[in-house]
Amino acid sequence: MSKVFEIIEKEQKRQNETIELIASENFVSENVLKAVGSCLTNKYAEGYPEIERHSGNQGRYYGGCVYIDELEEYCCDQWRKVFHTDYHVNVQPHSGSQANFAAYMAVLRPGDTIVSMDLNNGGHLTHGSSVNFSGKLYNMVFYNTDENGFIDYEDIYEKVRQHKPALVLAGASAYPREIDFSKISDNIDKAVRDSNACDGTDYKRPFFMVDMAHIAGLVAAGEHTSPFGIADIITTTTHKTLRGTRGGLIFCKPELAKKVDSAVFPGSQGGGLQHIVAGKAVTAEEACTDAYKQYIQQVVRNSKAMAKRFKELGYDLVTGGTDNHLLLIDFSKTHPQLTGKDVQDELDKHGITLNKNCVPREKRSPKQASGVRIGTAAMTTRGYKEEDFIKVADRINEILQNM
Ligand SMILES: *Cc1c(COP(=O)(O)O)cnc(C)c1O
Numbered sequence: 001m002s003k004v005f006e007i008i009e010k011e012q013k014r015q016n017e018t019i020e021l022i023a024s025e026n027f028v029s030e031n032v033l034k035a036v037g038s039c040l041t042n043k044y045a046e047g048y049p050e051i052e053r054h055s056g057n058q059g060r061y062y063g064g065c066v067y068i069d070e071l072e073e074y075c076c077d078q079w080r081k082v083f084h085t086d087y088h089v090n091v092q093p094h095s096g097s098q099a100n101f102a103a104y105m106a107v108l109r110p111g112d113t114i115v116s117m118d119l120n121n122g123g124h125l126t127h128g129s130s131v132n133f134s135g136k137l138y139n140m141v142f143y144n145t146d147e148n149g150f151i152d153y154e155d156i157y158e159k160v161r162q163h164k165p166a167l168v169l170a171g172a173s174a175y176p177r178e179i180d181f182s183k184i185s186d187n188i189d190k191a192v193r194d195s196n197a198c199d200g201t202d203y204k205r206p207f208f209m210v211d212m213a214h215i216a217g218l219v220a221a222g223e224h225t226s227p228f229g230i231a232d233i234i235t236t237t238t239h240k241t242l243r244g245t246r247g248g249l250i251f252c253k254p255e256l257a258k259k260v261d262s263a264v265f266p267g268s269q270g271g272g273l274q275h276i277v278a279g280k281a282v283t284a285e286e287a288c289t290d291a292y293k294q295y296i297q298q299v300v301r302n303s304k305a306m307a308k309r310f311k312e313l314g315y316d317l318v319t320g321g322t323d324n325h326l327l328l329i330d331f332s333k334t335h336p337q338l339t340g341k342d343v344q345d346e347l348d349k350h351g352i353t354l355n356k357n358c359v360p361r362e363k364r365s366p367k368q369a370s371g372v373r374i375g376t377a378a379m380t381t382r383g384y385k386e387e388d389f390i391k392v393a394d395r396i397n398e399i400l401q402n403m
Contacts, residue, residue: 019392020382021354023326023375024173024214026243027382028279029286035278036245040068046271048261049073068274075277078284079249082220085228088257090250090264091280092272096213096237098264099248100126101133103233106256106263107207108166110137115159115206116169117151118142119366120358124173124211141165149318149328149360151175153183160191164203170231171211174357174373176307176322181210181227209233217241217377218324220287221296232256241299241325241377243292244283247276295380299325302376305386309393318359318371325377330359332370335400340369343400350399352392 015027046061049069060069075091093099108114114134117123121144125132128140141163143155160168170184185208192205210227216236218224227234234251238244252260265272286292300323307317307327315335318328331338340356347354357373364370376389384392 018351018353020378021352021374021376021392023355023373023377024237024240025375025378026240027378028239028244029282031282031286032245032279035282036275038275038278040071040275040278041273043068043274044271045069045072045274046265048265068277071274071281072272072277075281075284078281078288079251082284082287083226083228083251085251086254087228087234087251088254088260090252090260091277092264092269093235093248093250094269094273094276095246096124096211096235096248097126098269099235099237099250100124100211102260102263102268103209103235103250103252104134104138104167105267106250106252106259107233108138111139112167113139113141113163113165114167114169115141115143115156115163115165117145117172117175120362121145121360122149122172122175124171124213127169127171127211145360147360148320149330150177151179153180153187156184157187157191160188160206161195161198164195164201165206167207167209169209169211170227171209171213171215171235173214174326174328175214176317176324176327177319178224178323179215181225181230184208185230207232209235211235213237214240214326215324217243217287217292217296218300221293223296223300224324233260238280238283241296242283242287243295243377243381244286245276245279247273247280249280298385299376299380302380302384302386302389303327306374306376306389306393309390310397313393313397315397326373326375328357328359328371328373330371332359332361332363338370338400338403339364340372341367342403343372346399346403347396350395352396352399 044062045065045068049072076089079089116127119129126134128135141159143159144152146152208231210231213236215224219226236249239246303322307322316330318330344356356369357371358369359371
């Protein structure tokens, strides 16, 4: 037997024996595993199937794509069904980062200005971090969260009015509250109007992009307001709350379809990973079921129950609680001696997996950080209910008290 399978077996055991609280992880179904482990990995299929092709794109570059085409068209249809939308969808991005790269490429030129939320406030690397392509290729302007960690919507208005970006980005990797997409869109309109009235210029409305990588499952289940109909471009991963194969998706208004498709292929990727497209199609089928809806409702109930318990135990939560699948504990006031890194390492020793996270007004480096992020999506898949998460909160408290 290959050494690889020994390693996989060890990892399987680790997954079975730990309490998984990393907010971006989940456990996929047997069917998703079967699809991504299928013979579709053998097939080259650069390009797009006929129906998803928009004038200018060349269809497929290889023969033998008849079933691959059927699969990709089915996959696109299923994802539109998940989000009840007629937006165009590209199911080929290899990951969330690749989806964001292609989305920017579709509508921006290097040097253009993007207004987004930075990593320290809960944004993602690809939202303009200086060590990421996004921070190197584009002129980034960041909006802030207030002292309690809530998005400062007024600051979005200010930043757009002052900097006249080509794109405004909403979405986060570590934000425990519902994001008001309509409010952001209204603030963009208002900023464009005021900017033009004030300077006598003709600044056009920037593109509004939503990266819903974390909350996509909640959007699908109706537990978070939907960005469809509001945002011009929507990117997501399929492996977080959507509980599917690792991968990315880009949705856009139909008029941007050709630009988005070209930015994915040939703009930034070669042949699609068709076994992963199959995994994404199974993920979409599952996300349409009532069982999935109930799962997401349980994820949110669990997150709220755990947040309440941590508060009872004297912990400080960023924004004081949660509306979604994750919560952020801020140790800076209540436990100033604890760093996020030390907590992460100590919990690791006790079989509890989570990650350190920056908090609002962070004083430590991101490598240390003063908080941790906790998500309930993975263990809810394992069957945990409110009382189980309350027990986990108690156990974490016990471990921290002995640190
Ligand atoms: C996870 C995440 C991504 C990137 O996903 P990868 O598949 O890891 O590249 C992008 N944006 C946000 C907001 C995320 O949380």
